[in-house]
Amino acid sequence: MNGLPMSPQVFAILGALIEEKLGIHYGPLDKDLLGDKIAMRAVEAGFDSLLDYYYYLRYDPAGEAEFDALADVLVVGETYLFRELDQLEALVRDVLLPLAEAGGPRRPRIWSAACATGEEPYSIAMCLADRGLLHQVEIVASDLSTRSLAAARAGAYGPRALRSQVKVPPFAWRFLQKNGERIVVSEEIRKAVDFRRINLLDGDSIGKIGFFDVIVCRNVLIYFQDSTARRVIDMLTGALFPSGALLVGVSESLLRLGTALRCEERGGAFVYRKAG
Incomplete structure (x- = not known):
């Protein structure tokens, strides 16, 4: 678990931003999973609030580069040789x-x-x-x-x-x-x-x-x-x-x-x- 709480409102706006940028959809049952992943990256980037992190991603000129770093955490890398x-x-x-x-x-x-x-x-x-x-x-x-x-x-x-x-x-x-x-x-x-x-x-x-x-x-x-x-x-x-x-x-x-x-x-x- 992480130390940065994610309210339903922040989950909604962060989830919408991620879906807009990456296409990945997070439903209500994914709140804790998404919260842990985002909080890990937010703490690494020096944030102590997920709402502040959202505003940075959405509006700061440097947010695009940070979103790329967040994408590394969010994308699913499950694969292996000769699958199917x-x-x-x-x-x-x-x-x-x-x-x-x-x-x-x-x-x-x-x-x-x-x-x-x-x-x-x-x-x-x-x-x-x-x-x-x-x-x-x-x-x-x-x-x-x-x-x-x-x-x-x-x-x-x-x-x-x-x-x-x-x-x-x-x-x-x-x-x-x-x-x-x-x-x-x-x-x-x-x-x-x-x-x-x-x-x-x-x-x-x-x-x-x-x-x-x-x-x-x-x-x-x-x-x-x-x-x-x-x-x-x-x-x-x-x-x-x-x-x-x-x-x-x-x-x-x-x-x-x-x-x-x-x-x-x-x-x-x-x-x-x-x-x-």
Whole structure:
């Protein structure tokens, strides 16, 4: 517990500010959780009142930089190597492989959006490398958290990056090395991923990274209200080439959001396809 109390009123205005800036929704049952996270950062920044901290974030010219530091505390970094592997293998085999073999004028582009500490794009890169496609596909990965991106670029993880319940493909050990309790991603795989800092609510930032044949945005929409999720999906759809594919988490569905994308089954995985 923290020493800075959060009244219902302060919870409401801080929660609204966070949802406005990050899209993350905190309901009434999340008050204590949010209060502890914000108070930890507020104390580090020298504040003894959460209301004063709110005013600083909202109105002070330096508040934007402090909000970036708060975002590092708030964003969910739960991820691991080869999460939902069957889905990734189907994506590589049935979507990216045909694109690469078509031999068009450019390399197919894939974007791992909200990639946290990078395990997802590295998993995709290893799946591509196993098929000899690593250098035939351009991989962009992004997150909002500067701290997570620093960890992603380093490519060195603790033992929780490989979960006991996850099927680790045999080819993975060509690209992973154990160093004590650390799991280190090979330089070849690390160099293949272009990490960027992007807020999924910022259409200008999304526009600057160009168009993609595939966007992977898994286990992210669950933290948004439907209105925010629709807004994000609309921007991601706009970043797809015609006939481009969007992949969300296996437990997520876009059907209730009424998007313009059509749902298709590819090798046991569901993808959402933009009209061509």
